[in-house]
Amino acid sequence: MTIEFPPVEPPNEVTRHRAVTRHAALTKPVGSLGRLEELGAWVAACQGECPPRPFTRPRVVVFAGDHGVARHGVSAYPSEVTGQMVANFLAGGAAVNVLANVAGATVRVVDVAVDSDTAVGDLKVRRSSGSIDREDALTDEEARRAVEVGRKLADDEVDGGADLLIAGDMGIGNTTPSAVLIAALTGSEPVAVVGRGTGIDDRGWMRKTAAIRDALRRARPVINNPLALLRVAAGADIAAMAGFLAQAAVRKTPVILDGVVSGAAAVVAEELAPGAREWWVAGHRSAEPAHALALNHLGLEPLLEFDMRLGEGSGAVAALPLVVMAARVLAEMATFESAGVSGRD
Numbered sequence: 001m002t003i004e005f006p007p008v009e010p011p012n013e014v015t016r017h018r019a020v021t022r023h024a025a026l027t028k029p030v031g032s033l034g035r036l037e038e039l040g041a042w043v044a045a046c047q048g049e050c051p052p053r054p055f056t057r058p059r060v061v062v063f064a065g066d067h068g069v070a071r072h073g074v075s076a077y078p079s080e081v082t083g084q085m086v087a088n089f090l091a092g093g094a095a096v097n098v099l100a101n102v103a104g105a106t107v108r109v110v111d112v113a114v115d116s117d118t119a120v121g122d123l124k125v126r127r128s129s130g131s132i133d134r135e136d137a138l139t140d141e142e143a144r145r146a147v148e149v150g151r152k153l154a155d156d157e158v159d160g161g162a163d164l165l166i167a168g169d170m171g172i173g174n175t176t177p178s179a180v181l182i183a184a185l186t187g188s189e190p191v192a193v194v195g196r197g198t199g200i201d202d203r204g205w206m207r208k209t210a211a212i213r214d215a216l217r218r219a220r221p222v223i224n225n226p227l228a229l230l231r232v233a234a235g236a237d238i239a240a241m242a243g244f245l246a247q248a249a250v251r252k253t254p255v256i257l258d259g260v261v262s263g264a265a266a267v268v269a270e271e272l273a274p275g276a277r278e279w280w281v282a283g284h285r286s287a288e289p290a291h292a293l294a295l296n297h298l299g300l301e302p303l304l305e306f307d308m309r310l311g312e313g314s315g316a317v318a319a320l321p322l323v324v325m326a327a328r329v330l331a332e333m334a335t336f337e338s339a340g341v342s343g344r345d
């Protein structure tokens with residue numbers, strides 16, 4: 001019971017080296033653009049081109065889905081918000097729409113498991129997912145289908161010209177399965193991964209910790225099988241996001257990761273397609289404690305630490321201008337030679 005991804009090829013190391021060399025020739029003290037230099041070299045390596053091409057189609061795909069566990073008091077908001085927010089994304093009124101407009105990205109929203117009818121339900125796997133503290137999130141067939149939905153979305157977007165991908169999420173209750181997946185794959189305890197999500201109070205925090213504990217007990221026996229882990233403890237939206245992140249890497253397309261939900265999908269995607277993480281940068285570090293554990297596990301250093309905890313892809317989109325700048329510095333700055341500026345003594 002597995003799902004096969006082709007081997008992931010790493011970003012081009014020779015091009016990364018060329019970018020490092022080029023940085024030393026640009027009109028600035030060596031290393032003075034700090035992590036922007038490293039980021040630019042990563043973009044060049046992903047594209048296999050130095051200087052890198054400017055991005056033409058950065059794309060956000062928001063994965064929407066409900067979670068049965070939300071019925072058990074683990075979120076500050078009711079599940080109806082998920083479907084209502086899908087309509088808000090389509091109308092352009094959500095935070096990610098505004099941030100994407102500013103940063104030059106476009107947004108697509110996909111209903112993978114919303115518990116109501118939406119205008120974007122053509123890829124829906126099921127209505128909501130099972131309450132993971134007491135039952136599996138998905139059947140085996142649904143888990144496969146969800147991963148395939150994400151894989152196909154990545155293919156469609158790359159074939160449609162997307163040259164940078166961001167996976168956003170919308171789903172009341174989804175920080176609970178995210179915390180469980182991260183705890184399962186990092187060997188962490190419930191209290192280390194539980195967070196306030198949308199803003200639960202102390203009683204909600206206790207209910208959420210108990211739900212994570214119960215779900216983790218169900219998930220631990222399957223930690224060596226990523227598809228089974230998605231079936232038991234994720235949800236169709238998170239499974240689709242994992243397929244999307246894995247396939248982006250297979251398609252050699254760079255990704256900016258968002259918060260704890262994309263972090264959870266990413267730790268599973270790395271199990272599905274080892275090496276995929278080299279195609280991802282962490283846009284930010286969310287306020288959810290599990291997110292830091294996920295990033296640490298993946299060896300990723302967040303670009304921003306802004307105490308954001310919205311989801312939707314918002315933190316990744318906030319970091320997008322840095323990625324764009326990193327690429328354009330390599331492409332557009334003058335060299336010491338071209339500008340007639342004296343180099344180091």
Ligand SMILES: O=C(O)c1ccc[n+]([C@@H]2O[C@H](COP(=O)([O-])O)[C@@H](O)[C@H]2O)c1
Nearest residue numbers: 075171173175197198259260286310311
């Ligand atoms: O991205 C994050 O790190 C993040 C942290 C806290 C909450 N969220 C968003 O809030 C919703 C889940 O929170 P909750 O409390 O319902 O589990 C879901 O729609 C997420 O997009 C997202």
Ligand SMILES: Cc1cc2nc[nH]c2cc1C
Nearest residue numbers: 077081170198310311312
């Ligand atoms: C209003 C609202 C918007 C969101 N966007 C992502 N998660 C969300 C949760 C709520 C409650």
